[in-house]
Amino acid sequence: xxxxxxxxxxxxxxxxxxxxxxxxxxxxxxxTSQRPNGRDSTGPNGLxxxxxxxxxxxxxxxAVYSVAGPTADxxxxxxxxxxxxxxLQRMKRDGTRITAVTxxxxxxxxxxxEAGIDVVLVGDSLGNVVQGQDSTLPxxxxxxxxxxxxxxxxxxxAHLVADxxxxxxxxxxxxxxxxxxxxxxxxxxxxxxxxxxxxxxxISRLVxxxxxxxxxxxxxxxxxxxxxxxxxxxxxxxxxxxxxxxxLAVEAAGAYAVVLEGIPARLAxxxxxxxxxxxxxxxxxxxCDGQILVLYDMLGLNPEFTPKFLKRxxxxxxxxxxxxxxxxxxxxxxxxxxxxxxxxxxxxxLEIAALKALx
Numbered sequence: 001x002x003x004x005x006x007x008x009x010x011x012x013x014x015x016x017x018x019x020x021x022x023x024x025x026x027x028x029x030x031x032t033s034q035r036p037n038g039r040d041s042t043g044p045n046g047l048x049x050x051x052x053x054x055x056x057x058x059x060x061x062x063a064v065y066s067v068a069g070p071t072a073d074x075x076x077x078x079x080x081x082x083x084x085x086x087x088l089q090r091m092k093r094d095g096t097r098i099t100a101v102t103x104x105x106x107x108x109x110x111x112x113x114e115a116g117i118d119v120v121l122v123g124d125s126l127g128n129v130v131q132g133q134d135s136t137l138p139x140x141x142x143x144x145x146x147x148x149x150x151x152x153x154x155x156x157x158a159h160l161v162a163d164x165x166x167x168x169x170x171x172x173x174x175x176x177x178x179x180x181x182x183x184x185x186x187x188x189x190x191x192x193x194x195x196x197x198x199x200x201x202x203i204s205r206l207v208x209x210x211x212x213x214x215x216x217x218x219x220x221x222x223x224x225x226x227x228x229x230x231x232x233x234x235x236x237x238x239x240x241x242x243x244x245x246x247x248l249a250v251e252a253a254g255a256y257a258v259v260l261e262g263i264p265a266r267l268a269x270x271x272x273x274x275x276x277x278x279x280x281x282x283x284x285x286x287x288c289d290g291q292i293l294v295l296y297d298m299l300g301l302n303p304e305f306t307p308k309f310l311k312r313x314x315x316x317x318x319x320x321x322x323x324x325x326x327x328x329x330x331x332x333x334x335x336x337x338x339x340x341x342x343x344x345x346x347x348x349x350l351e352i353a354a355l356k357a358l359x
Contacts, residue, residue: 083159092278098290104147109154122148124163139165148186162188166222172205194220196246200253207254215250219262234263247271260284283309
């Protein structure tokens, strides 16, 4: 069996299960014995473990890994209403710009959500950004599912969209079970697929089954080889006419929004005026209803990636490099960890003090 055939069949297979990975429902509160660090220390018979009684409150909580949780002042803030399809439609009508970023993990998702970003896309760009691939084509449905579940755990307000990978939607029959998995298992609020007129029937089928679809036209990365590289699309009358037909086709098929990538700014503005659904641009100028950037790119984590459309809103790549070098230096010279970063045993110290006090 060829690799292509294997990937096609693997994309269709899979049961609509595994809901256990979605965020758990809040549990009712109950009285428990608490250690100084706030964790439940009650044993199976309701007894407090003796070892836990020796923990020093001054040491604080012991954690092997940090966890993406709420910020310290989150409880004091009024919860914002979740962003849903009607929210995006209302923003289009009111002229309120839509903010969107591409994100791949729970830690960043929590920060994105706290910043008030409206839409979070788990993009197949993870093939380039996370996996180090030279295109998005190797990304599988399982890859998107894994990262969607992670991002979903970090969100409370933002609208979550999951990309449909290459060859997982080449027909309505193939697309339906794959999109359903992204919703049921990945926790997505909608799915995104690339193409215009040629995928209109697939969009219509998904929407008729209750799966919201965000379309994507213009420069479509999954067609990078067919396009001869990452080239600006929509230049010339013929190309402009084709993109207008694509935009109208995906809207008529039921898409609730459309990403416009890599097209002239004037054309993007014309498409935005022609459509009733929101347009979200990347490399398409300021005339769109919203904008999207890859989080790693806008934060400066990929310093070699410098396309014309990208603006860096931070330089975390340089800051991370500085921090890592400082860490390496302190470990090598022995200044880290210091006394403040080490745990002690109060019992042993008391015994030593008692022995020193003996005549």
